Amino acid sequence: MEAETTGECCESLDLIVSDVSDVNTDHKSAPLQTMRPASNPGKFMTNEELLKVIKSTEIGEKSIPHGIKCDVYIIIEASDDDNGAKYFPDDCGVWDCKSATTVNQTFVVTDTLDKLRTVYIKKEQYCVKKMVNGAIIYKPLFPQPSSVLTLHRYYTKLMEDNTFKKRITTIAGLPEFISVEKKMLAIVEYCGTMPTKLKKHGNSKKSEPYIRTDPKVIQRAAEMAEHEKVSNVMTKLMEDNSFTAPKSTRQINDKRFRYRKRKREENMNSRINIADDVQPTDG
Template identity: 30%
Template structure:
């Protein structure tokens, strides 16, 4: 019973409410009591939250002492908890009013979000070493780890490696620095990352006879000495500041090496094994007459004639061109499946894309009609009003063909447009397997930073191969068996496909 009463007394003065005290007693100390019984026990000790308040002068003196030291940065909620921990019974509103009277400048600064910065006091060289890693350049292959002396701001080490998360690597930096300096620092400051575990154990071992805390843990935001030192490297390494790193990243040639100087030279983008898919001149497509999209009559005749149909859109820039492509995959898809129109132009703006369905009478010189309430009509405009007049007699379904036209624009240059037209309803079902791709405008040049979308058939083949082969083998086989325009971009693309497919399963 005496132990229970002592625990209740301690938790009460820590500022915990009744429910929190009951939960801690039950879960940690295996002491189960009811809320009413807890209140009776606290009342027997004279412990109340809203009774027997401490003398106002004592509370004011306590707050005055606190604001003269580190308490000047505390708000009234924090100061209220300090009062409770010191054994004072006071209302939170009373603490707020006293702080406004005793420390009006601090209250105004907190309201303005303008706090007084603390000063860093270093007692001498090698008193505190600050350790941290810089991970913002990890996607580019640069894993930076550094350590700086807090007093002199001398950089003890600053290394670039293929990893900054391995505790053995960081411990190696530490041992070399200790040997080079012929001694160890009195204290070290780092975050709670696993890469600092070996270093913290070594630092503690070297000071095993010292009972002080020789390795201080804390958040990286408060480790300002090293946080200020490492970002200076951004001016030389960050892609936005260094064009060489920028080009290496977008060309997929940034290899994770031990040192920056050991990086291989930039690849030639014109080399046949380069990952950059440069467009070639395309001779398989036809030119748009008068630099305009084809009329519906011309499209229907193009689908009907016996010209060869290509399996895929040819690679290369297509400036005011059109081409006939096999549309069997979309013709055989289900009703709720989405149509896909692949090419090598890049990303098309889906928000600007729309599909229009129109009906034509083949026997009447491919005349356009509109279907209203189950009847085919022709539109006539009289006195500014558009009206639809049903045809008499109605044409038979064998004379009607339905054209679907999909319009979109290139996302990086909206002046370059594409239209895909195909037959969705006709007597000859073989005609539904042909689509006419039209490209209007000048194709914008491909920069070195842009990748061209991988061919969809290659993506389908990769999805089938990743179930049985490793990504590296699939990538090597594709480079040997396919044209560079059909091959995947890199092994990471194959790993991403494998990850997404496994996640769906």
């Protein structure tokens, strides 16, 4: 498969990442073990380095920690939200989703995951690209590989400072000897110097920086609001962690509305399926 890029709006990319991030004006320091320094500051990791990191990591973080992120990377569990989209909220500011790109590349990999060789799909065959007499040709591999590995990478820049970049990598097709837990890992890299003073969101009518609440927190709040008053839910979440809590009861009400709507649709579909399964009997 050839490398694919796109600069479409973030809505078309939401299966990979959520582009608008939390803003942490305090920038509390995160534990050192959660943010690891880049081996080559100013550059993203090579493909081989990415694989080495996956091989040597047993478990990822539940979320991206708060704190200054200058030439560091974080290994995180690539969990899905209730809509199937993967979210990676952070505290860096607002990311430029309109200029963001995705790159998907397919490789043949050695049994030890040490070496990668780029392959392309041509006429339903895995091929390597060669230059012959000034022309590019695609030569089928023989024998054809029984399995391949695909790197899904997402690139974006900070709206505040486009020299500060982020890349998120997930890997599909890892060999069977790689544990299920490792197959669920994503590597989030921050390249450059993170600004410490952030502006408000461009669409915001308020003067303070835009703060995006973690989608998992909003989902939890909506589920709690099914059994409690929204104001009580807000108070409890503020007591748990005032920084990650929803910023208003409206956030909870909006999410609860969508949560209930989805539940009604699921119940309706369930009743339709049951009705289809009921067979008429001869009287």
